Amino acid sequence: GQNIDQPTEMTATEGAIVQINCTYQTSGFNGLFWYQQHAGEAPTFLSYNVLDGLEEKGRFSSFLSRSKGYSYLLLKELQMKDSASYLCAASDSNYQLIWGAGTKLIIKP
Amino acid sequence: GAVVSQHPSRVICKSGTSVKIECRSLDFQATTMFWYRQFPKKSLMLMATSNEGSKATYEQGVEKDKFLINHASLTLSTLTVTSAHPEDSSFYICSARPGTDFYEQYFGPGTRLTVT
Numbered sequence: 001g002q003n004i005d006q007p008t009e010m011t012a013t014e015g016a017i018v019q020i021n022c023t024y025q026t027s028g029f030n031g032l033f034w035y036q037q038h039a040g041e042a043p044t045f046l047s048y049n050v051l052d053g054l055e056e057k058g059r060f061s062s063f064l065s066r067s068k069g070y071s072y073l074l075l076k077e078l079q080m081k082d083s084a085s086y087l088c089a090a091s092d093s094n095y096q097l098i099w100g101a102g103t104k105l106i107i108k109p
Numbered sequence: 110g111a112v113v114s115q116h117p118s119r120v121i122c123k124s125g126t127s128v129k130i131e132c133r134s135l136d137f138q139a140t141t142m143f144w145y146r147q148f149p150k151k152s153l154m155l156m157a158t159s160n161e162g163s164k165a166t167y168e169q170g171v172e173k174d175k176f177l178i179n180h181a182s183l184t185l186s187t188l189t190v191t192s193a194h195p196e197d198s199s200f201y202i203c204s205a206r207p208g209t210d211f212y213e214q215y216f217g218p219g220t221r222l223t224v225t
Contacts, residue, residue, distance in 0.1 A: 035216075040200075040219075040221070041218065041219065042202050042216040042217060042218050042219040043153070043202075043216050044216070045213070045215075045216075048213070087152060087153070095206075096155070096158070097155075097214065099152045099153050099154075099155075100152060101151065101152040102151075102152045104150075
């Protein structure tokens with residue numbers, strides 16, 4: 001079956017770095033997405049990886065290893081506004097997104 | 110670019126009534142639109158996939174007669190919750206995928222439905 005696993009909740013300190021991991025199993029693979037979702041709002045796109053390696057975009061970076069079925073989202077210089085849920089989603093052979101349950105990130109001062 | 114709107118953003122209705130939610134792609138043509146439901150502190154649950162001009166494909170466990178989806182044009186899809194009950198109260202989110210782009214989905218802002 002198809003499955004996405006990511007931690008339920010993580011806590012980090014303002015200014016620090018946090019890494020949110022995601023493992024996936026899908027029927028076919030057409031890329032891995034990370035979305036940010038603040039409470040009561042729709043998800044917003046953060047990153048897309050389809051090739052192995054690290055994609056850097058400002059304070060946020062995303063890594064993919066296709067052979068391991070593994071990705072992570074790295075957030076640097078954490079700010080209070082980064083407190084949100086981070087959703088990992090894998091695109092399967094039909095380009096349908098398979099969603100993880102999301103990781104709630106709590107930032108403490 | 111790539112803006113998706115949803116209307117209404119919030120709606121409260123009485124049990125037994127029907128509610129229509131609109132999803133529009135404002136600056137691109139969406140051959141495929143997706144409807145999701147999200148319960149508090151839970152991830153997105155795909156309800157159905159709709160392609161312009163054809164019937165929607167519903168996920169297992171989603172009642173197609175209760176959640177009517179119409180994708181009448183390349184920029185508009187509607188979800189009608191018929192004979193709503195309190196358990197239908199949820200956050201409904203649509204997303205749209207451009208015909209030329211198979212990997213990106215653009216999300217609407219969501220609709221908070223409360224059935225009393």
